């Protein structure tokens with residue numbers, strides 16, 4: 040793509056009749072699942088990689104639970120720069136094949152993302168190599184701002200609330216920056232994690248960054264053990280409601296979304312959708328933590344590559360949902 044052009048596409052903002060029925064208000068879906076590279080990551084990672092290429096970077100390396108790695112491999116191919124993706128050992132073969140399909144070298148090491156990240160940082164010491172941070176970098180957050188600019192262009196007036204998933208907090212940091220830029224900083228953000236990958240919620244409860252001992256949620260792509268400090272700082276500047284759903288709610292939301300809207304997304308994305316399907320939004324309204332009547336709700340459908348019909352069935356069986 041031409042220099043200065045971005046790699047992400049402007050995604051649909053779909054009014055969902057089915058989810059609006061469940062929520063009792065108009066629900067808009069920001070469909071980041073149809074982005075090139077399969078998730079919203081392409082926005083922030085694409086911006087970061089383009090900036091690094093402008094500075095003469097020779098080799099991109101990324102340690103990713105999956106989607107930041109796929110985004111990095113995609114950008115590297117478009118930029119004509121070699122890429123090495125370092126993944127935790129349990130990463131799905133489907134993602135490994137996809138990365139190799141994008142032309143990237145894949146290294147599997149460590150049990151979780153944090154360990155793969157140590158290896159990526161080692162490799163990035165080589166001359167001209169740059170480590171692509173999956174969620175904790177200002178350039179990544181800057182790239183994610185494009186999502187909110189598109190919401191402003193599509194809606195004009197602010198939504199009643201915005202729902203998104205939190206892994207390392209990069210999406211939250213970028214969306215917050217976007218809300219400030221378009222003058223929507225008062226719009227409440229419902230920031231959802233799954234139990235067992237709830238590093239943001241733990242940090243808020245502790246009043247400081249907390250490192251989870253291990254990731255026990257099936258939503259591996261939310262599996263950073265410590266949230267970006269910028270995400271915690273956002274709670275001082277924006278109205279952020281940190282909520283935790285369990286794996287059953289997240290996977291149940293994936294299934295219901297597939298049936299309602301005919302799109303298949305990862306459990307990480309199911310966490311955000313569970314805010315609607317599990318009745319969490321209604322509970323927040325009943326508790327007075329959200330307005331009882333919201334003009335509309337935007338759910339960021341973040342997408343994700345590590346899912347197919349077989350994986351969904353396996354997850355449902357594992358969680359006793361069949």
Ligand SMILES: COC[C@H](NCc1c(COP(=O)(O)O)cnc(C)c1O)C(=O)O
Nearest residue numbers: 103104106107173206207208209210343
């Ligand atoms: C360990 O993994 C972090 C990151 N996934 C993060 C992620 C998120 C959360 O975004 P974040 O809060 O990390 O910016 C939501 N939805 C999906 C589909 C994701 O893949 C990655 O791919 O490296």
